[in-house]
Amino acid sequence: MSSFWHWYIIVLTLGNIAACYWLIRWTAKPRPGEASATETTGHVWDNDLSEYNQPMPRWWLWLFYITIVFGLVYLVLYPGLGRFDGVLNWSQYSAYQQEVKQMHERTASLYESYAAKPVPMLANDPEAMDTGRRLFANNCSVCHGSDGRGAKGFPNLADASWQYGGEPETLKQTITNGRNGVMPALGASLGQSKLEAVAAYVYSLNGRNAPQELVDRGKDVFMTQCVACHGADAKGNPQIGALNLTDDTWRYGGSLETIKETILNGRNGQMPAQKELLTPEQIHVLAAYVYQLSGQAGQRSASSE
Numbered sequence: 271m272s273s274f275w276h277w278y279i280i281v282l283t284l285g286n287i288a289a290c291y292w293l294i295r296w297t298a299k300p301r302p303g304e305a306s307a308t309e310t311t312g313h314v315w316d317n318d319l320s321e322y323n324q325p326m327p328r329w330w331l332w333l334f335y336i337t338i339v340f341g342l343v344y345l346v347l348y349p350g351l352g353r354f355d356g357v358l359n360w361s362q363y364s365a366y367q368q369e370v371k372q373m374h375e376r377t378a379s380l381y382e383s384y385a386a387k388p389v390p391m392l393a394n395d396p397e398a399m400d401t402g403r404r405l406f407a408n409n410c411s412v413c414h415g416s417d418g419r420g421a422k423g424f425p426n427l428a429d430a431s432w433q434y435g436g437e438p439e440t441l442k443q444t445i446t447n448g449r450n451g452v453m454p455a456l457g458a459s460l461g462q463s464k465l466e467a468v469a470a471y472v473y474s475l476n477g478r479n480a481p482q483e484l485v486d487r488g489k490d491v492f493m494t495q496c497v498a499c500h501g502a503d504a505k506g507n508p509q510i511g512a513l514n515l516t517d518d519t520w521r522y523g524g525s526l527e528t529i530k531e532t533i534l535n536g537r538n539g540q541m542p543a544q545k546e547l548l549t550p551e552q553i554h555v556l557a558a559y560v561y562q563l564s565g566q567a568g569q570r571s572a573s574s575e
C-alpha cells in the first residue's frame with residue numbers, strides 16, 4: 271500500500287468517527303430558547319397526533335458513544351488504519367495458519383492410526399474411507415471423476431483393469447511419484463498402409479471383425495513395432511504402463527478411427543505426483559480408498575467369509 275492510501279484511509283476513518291461524535295453532540299444539546307417540554311415540531315397527523323421536539327433520551331445517546339469508543343478500541347487492537355497492524359498483531363493470514371495448525375494436530379493422531387493398518391484392512395474401515403472419499407474429492411476427482419470412473423484420457427479407477435497395477439504398494443507408488451505413460455507417435459515411420467493394417471489388428475483383438483487380409487498384415491506389423499511394449503499377447507506391460515489392448519476397456523477410445531489416431535500421433539498420459547501436496551499418511555488412506563473403489567476390498571472380505 272502506498273503511503274498516500276495509508277494516510278487517505280486513516281484520515282477518512284478517523285474523520286468519520288469525529289464527525290459522528292460532533293453530530294451526536296450537536297443534536298443532543300437543546301438549543302437555547304428552542305426546546306421545552308411542551309414544544310412540538312409543528313406537524314400534526316390524524317387531526318390530533320403531534321410530535322414533541324425533545325433531545326434524544328440519554329440511554330440512546332450512550333449507545334452512540336459506546337459505539338464510538340468500541341470503534342476506536344477496535345482500531346487500536348486490530349488492523350484497520352492503513353498499514354497499521356494493530357497492537358494485537360492479528361491478521362487473516364496468521365489466523366488461518368493457526369487454524370491449519372490446530373487442524374493438523376487434531377487429525378495427526380487419526381492419521382497415525384490409519385497409517386498403522388495395512389491397505390486392505392484400511393479399505394474395510396468405514397471411517398477411514400469417509401476420510402478417503404473427502405481426500406479423493408479434493409485432490410483426484412477433477413481428473414478421475416467424483417466416482418473414480420474416469421473419462422476419456424483419464425483412467426477408471428473403479429474397475430479391475432490396471433495400467434500400472436492395483437496392489438497396495440503400486441497404488442502408493444503411482445500416487446506418490448506420479449506416472450507418465452508414453453505411447454510414441456508411430457504414424458510417420460509406419461506409413462499409411464501399415465497404419466491401417468495394425469489398427470485393424472488391434473481392433474480385431476477385442477472380438478470384433480475386420481477384413482482378414484488387413485488383420486494378418488497388421489499382426490506382422492504388431493510383432494515388429496509394438497511387441498516390445500505391449501507384449502506378444504498385446505496384454506500390455508505394467509512396468510511402463512503400456513495398456514492392455516485386448517480387454518475392451520479403452521483409455522482413449524476403441525473405435526477404428528481413435529485407434530488410428532493413437533498410433534499416428536501417440537499419447538502421453540500424465541498423472542501428477544502428489545508427494546509435495548499430500549502427506550505419506552494421506553497417500554496411504556487414498557491408496558486404500560482406490561483399492562476399495564476397484565472392488566478389491568469387497569472381494570477379499572467375500573473370499574474370507
Ligand code: HEC
Nearest residue numbers: 451452453495496499511512513520521522523537538539
Ligand atoms: C515405447 C512403448 C510403446 C510402443 C512401441 C507402442 N506403444 Fe502403444 N502405448 C504405450 C503406452 C505407454 C500407452 C499408454 C499411453 C498413456 O498412458 O497415455 C500406449 C497406448 C496405446 C493405445 C491406447 C489404448 C487405449 O486404451 O486407448 C493403443 C491403441 C496403442 N498403444 C497401440 C499401439 C500400437 C498398435 C503400437 C505399434 C504400432 C504401439 N502401441 C506401440 C506404449 C507403446
Ligand code: HEC
Nearest residue numbers: 409410413432433434435444449450451511539540541556
Ligand atoms: C491432472 C489430472 C490427474 C489428477 C489430479 C490425478 N490423476 Fe491419477 N491419473 C491421471 C492420468 C492421466 C493417469 C494415467 C497416467 C498414464 O497414462 O500414464 C492417472 C493414473 C492414475 C492411477 C493408475 C491407474 C492404473 O490403472 O494403474 C492411479 C491409481 C491414480 N491415477 C490415482 C490418483 C489419485 C488417488 C489421485 C488424487 C490424489 C489422482 N490420481 C489425481 C490424471 C490425474
